[in-house]
Amino acid sequence: MSVLWQQTTHGVLKRKEKMQRFSAQLLLGIVLVTTALTGIYLAVVASNVHTARRLWAMEYQMSNVLRDNQALITEVARLSSIPVLQERSVALGYQPAESIDYLYLGEP
């Protein structure tokens, strides 16, 4: 009787195969879990970097918008300044109120 036959008939090969299958599954599991964790880690890091980059860009955008806003505020102030308003009022025919009649409304 060959050794192989003996191992087969005594179930030795079956146990060995079971062990190997288990080891392979374990290793595969570890590899999968590690890959998943690494993937998640990389995704989180990439997302962080992306978000930081966006925040950074937004900060500069905000800074530029703030500057544009200040420029617009001063432009509006220039256009509504007293000399400009006076000029426009005169052009429209307005005059300073000299004589004002107040109407007294008694308590109802």
Next chain:
Amino acid sequence: MLRGPDARLRLITVLLIAALLLVLGQLVRLQILDHRHYQNEAEALVRRQYTLPEAPWGVIMDRNGALLVGNVPVYNVGAEITMITDTVMAASVLAPLLNRPEEELLATITLSEGVQHLIWRPLANRVPPETVQKLRALNWPWITLSPTWERYYAEGALACHTLGFVNADGLGYGVQTFLLRVLRGESVTRVGSVSVDTRPMPNELVGGNLTPYPGTNLRLTLDRTMQAFVEGALDQAIVEYNAAGGVILVMNPQTGEILAVASRPHYEPHRFPEYAQDGRDVLFRDPAVSMAYEPGSVFKAIVVAAALDSGRVDANWSYNDAGRLEYGGVFIRNSNGVAYGTQGLQGIMDHSLNVGTAHLSTRVLGADVFYKYMRDFGFGQTTGIELAGEAAGIVHLPTDWDWSDSYLATNSFGQGIAVTPLQMAMAISAIANDGVMMQPRIVAERHYPDGRIVPVPPHALGQPISAETARAVTEIMVRSVDTFGKVAQVNGYRIAGKSGTAQIPTTGGYHPDDVVASYVGFGPAPNPQVVILVNLDRPDVPADMRWGMHTAAPVFQKVMTRVLTLMGVPPSELRAGH
């Protein structure tokens, strides 16, 4: 020789494990053992001190929200001159853009021989965004652009003394200097990772915002429209009476709010460096707040109020006016030298009798009581208004080394005592506000960058006289206007007022001709809404027309008429409900 697949498999496994161990070993070395070394090397490459772009200063608005001082975005332009390949061409292109002579610019950007390291030089400051767009279009990598701000005065020179300015050293005038720490935006300098153009890297966000907080905005008590009218009226008066300068101050006696304050001579605040360079920096001082003058007869209203409030005289009190009074070695005379006979408090105010107020201060009140009232009315002390460079004025006291007995007599008609127009208006406002003296204030609200709006509440400095005294003095002043001071009357309104013509002190005496003509009043009585003070400095008109009643009073009348209209105060009869 390897026999069988098992053996070869084992060999491959061993080799793979060995390779993996090698990689792991290197990882351990790089990440753990030599971590500090490589981190230092990396940081040395990117870690620099950087300053965040300058935050805008807080803007300043009038009481209705109209912008008075804002910020214009500008840039400081520089050049890494070692990177320039064609300096002649660069200078010819940049010269018209930066408004600099081409030769001068060429000298700036030309590198000295033998210099190898990077050299940066400033080319122009406060360059407008339109020019910066053209510079960017050139796409020259050696041009550096640093964003910054320039103050913008929306109304030009309007309220220049009140608004003031701040120079590069943080010194200056007006509300901007007084509230510099509030107005100035956050300045942030950190050490961290920067990009090649010295901007902070994204990871620097961990250390905080990369856009610093702007300064706090201020809403003032000034009314822009009223201010413009008052300044126009003052300019007209200065031309009409050929005066050297003047002040018009409009104040709400119930809250202490300064509604308008015009001072001449004045300046354009955005051009302050030119004035300083030309030696005209005396223009920066606000005559309304920083310069004391002898108030003259307008001071008599204060003395009459003090006498009445002390209880030592009443409305029926009288004295015999002989036209002169001797006290402390000096003779006090009425301005026209006339003896008015039996006079009371009303007569003192109507005829502006120097002898009458000297009688009150020397024979009725005495030094202790007189100067107690001067202190209570705030003379000789700053008011605490939010403006830089406020003067305290000069009040001589009996305990002073340079005291002279005659001061007690001369102070009673506003000589030998120096006050600021603001102090004078504040003291008169106590009479207008039932004896309660409100602290003058120029800031109504602070608008913080986080959105909070904090109002500055009115603050009473004290009550120098009782409400009854204040009402009695108001009536005396109203009657005085209605009988002897009609030029200050405003149709439909009961106005209280007092004129003054103060000689100007010089070394060893008083100038024979120069005077400060003034008028101070309030209305409409009762429950006055506004106090107005008009000062004209050295009006150059015929001597008989230099009096405050002839020069300052018509200006007061004109300003009061318009101010009551602008404030929407109905005539006295309507207010009384008739």
